[in-house]
Amino acid sequence: MTPLDIPLIDIAVWRNGDAASRAALAGRLDSALRNSGFLLVAGHGIDAALRNDIRTAARKFFTLPLATKTRYATTVGGRGWLATGVEANSYYGQAPDASKPDLKESLTIGREHHTGNPELDTAWFAPNVWPTEVPELRPLVETYTAAVRALFLELLEMCAVALELPPDHFTALAADAPDSLNINRYPPIGVTGRPAAGQYRVGPHTDWGTLTILDRQPGYGGLQVQAPDGSWSDAPFVPDAFTVNIADLLARWTGDRWRSTRHRVLPPPESAPDEDLISLIAFFEIDMDIPIEPFAPPIGGGAHYPPVTAHTYLTERAKAASVA
Incomplete structure (x- = not known):
């Protein structure tokens, strides 16, 4: 098994440090993204109580009757509720295996923004679908996503400095970019039933876009990351730190200097039959019409x-991941 370099970095050093300390931090980020494509980010200042309140509100939604949740149903890449069984991440370039969909359900909320381009606005900035049964969810999510987007822009600056580019090289191309928050529920085995062989809460995959910022709960059915030699290891967990990884388009942009790394969420374990986890997964992008070379x-x-x-790229990936 190849050890993975997934360091803990303190974003407060970036915010408050001098030029030398910022350069050292950017160099550390560069090293990690070359090796694992992952890092942990501490010192972000986003209140843990806010994240817990989102989970509490989301659980109220996820435990609603199926007929109620179905009113908010969407497709992969859309805004609203995705039921268990409609998304499969464990492939690329081949038809999804409908017999092994991801063992999760999701509620997706996106950035409310308009670019002025009707095609892009229709595709990427559709109205959000807020469940009226849980009115407290909207203000909580809006507060959280604004804070995490600010962190994303700081990380983009650090990425630019790591590549010896002007600090605003990427942020200048993200003013009209969409982002989305997936609130993923990973139900216990009593809800999902025993997984099929090779079935996961989220199958082995790479993320599609630019950067992912994940707030996760530790568990037996947790996150694993694949090393270059094909081996899998548990992702490190540090309380109150975000797990951050780059995605396909940013890796492509760097000519694979940085790795968009396959990762997975293990299936619900029989050894912990009541394990019921909720992850907050924020996906961030660059402007949709920028040619990436x-x-x-x-x-x-x-x-x-x-x-x-x-x-073009994200539309193709969303279609490919849809079982329905």
């Missing part, structure tokens, strides 16, 4: 990909 070496890692927009 790999940086040339020495900034880029040398891998070549044809130019692609986030709009």
Whole structure:
């Protein structure tokens, strides 16, 4: 098994440090993203009580009758409720295995924004679907997503400095970018039934876009990350720290200098039959109409990909992950 470099970095150093300490932190980020594509972020200042309150409100929604939740149903990549059985992440480039969908249900909320481009606004900024049965959820989520988006922009600045680019290189291209919060519920085995062989709460996959910021609960059926040699290891967990990973488009942009790493969420364990976890997964993007082409070496890692927009790439990935 190859050890993975998933460091804990303190974002407060980025906010308050001098040029030398900021450069050192960016260098540490660069090293981790070359090795694992993952890091942990502490010192962010986003209240743990806020995240707990979101989980409490989300549980009220997830325990509503099926007929009620169905009123808020959406498709993969949309805004609203995704039932267990409609999404499968454990493949790419082949048809999804409908017999092994992800053992989760999700509520997705996106950024409320308008670019002025009707095609992009229809595709990426559809109205949110707020469950009227849980009115407290909306203000909690809006407060949280604003805070996490600010953290995302700081991390984008750090990424630019790590690549020896101007600090605003990426943030200048994210003003009209969508983001989404997936509130994932991983039900206990008594709800899901015994998993099929090779079935997961979330199957092995890479994330699709730019950066993912995850607030997770530890558990037996938890997050694992794949090393370059194909081995799997449990992702480290530090209370109050976010788990952050880069996704396909940012890795592509760097010519694979940085890794978009496969990861998975283990199935519900028989040894902990009551384990019922909720993750808050914030997916952040670059402007949908920006052509993304790999940086040339020495900034880029040398891998070549044809130019692609986030709009095209993410649309294809969402279609590919849909079982329905």
